[in-house]
Amino acid sequence: MTTPLTRRRFGLGAIGATAVLGSGCLSDLTGSDDHEHEHEDPPWEWGGLYDLDSGTYAYTYQEGPDPDMQFAFVSAEEGGDHGLYHAGETATDLFEHGDADVSVTDGETVQPSSDTLYRVDFADSGETTMELEVESGGYYSIFTAHVPDEFEAELLSEDGEELSPDATERHSTHGHSDDGHEE
Known part of the structure; x- marks a missing residue:
């Protein structure tokens, strides 16, 4: 193991x-x-590094434990664990010093940014989908305040194929009460 x-x-x-x-x-x-x-432990709970081509990707969430979630989408200079580690430094800075004043709702598009901490406002019920727009191929990392499994989240290619991260990192910086909300 x-x-x-x-x-x-x-x-x-x-x-x-x-x-x-x-x-x-x-x-x-x-x-x-x-x-x-x-x-x-950084202030985000989960990070994943992906090798993405230019294009638009759908990131879908099902109903989960909270009505919103902080989310960072940053480029990485290299792949693997080392690339994720350094992208995580950018995400840590965003989560610690950002205001998550950029709200994203169902159907909206986000682009990679080392300056923007997003707040995903989930639909009241059912699925929430945001579009991740990548202008040039390379390594990109997603950092979230929840583990994707908590929302049955999936990153999908333009062809609808589910993508798996090349590297992941998980932390337990916050807990959940019995009703699933952050403590």
Whole structure:
């Protein structure tokens, strides 16, 4: 059984000429450390990294535990766990310092942004779908205040094919009461 990746456990060990910091990011052995970080659990609960072509993707949600949710959609400079880790730094900053003043409702479109924390306002009942617009192919990450399973969320290609993330990270920064709402 594999242990899930967390900010503290990212890449434990040594890789070639690099050593892993306790904070979870790689640093070279010469002492230069452009990547010094110290994160505990970030303010988002789930992050996923996708390799997406240019186009429009449907992100669908079923009814879930809350009437709205914070959501970040950011580009990543590389794939895999390392790309997700660094995109997660951007998302952490958005979740900690953003106001989620950009509301997204059923049928609206969002674009990747390192400056915008969205708030998804779910439909009162049934499915809520937002469109993710990608202008150029590459790696993109989605960070949410809930695990997608809580809303039976699916990211779908233009052909309606369900897409799976190349890498994911999950945290339990908040709990849910018996009725499912954030505590």
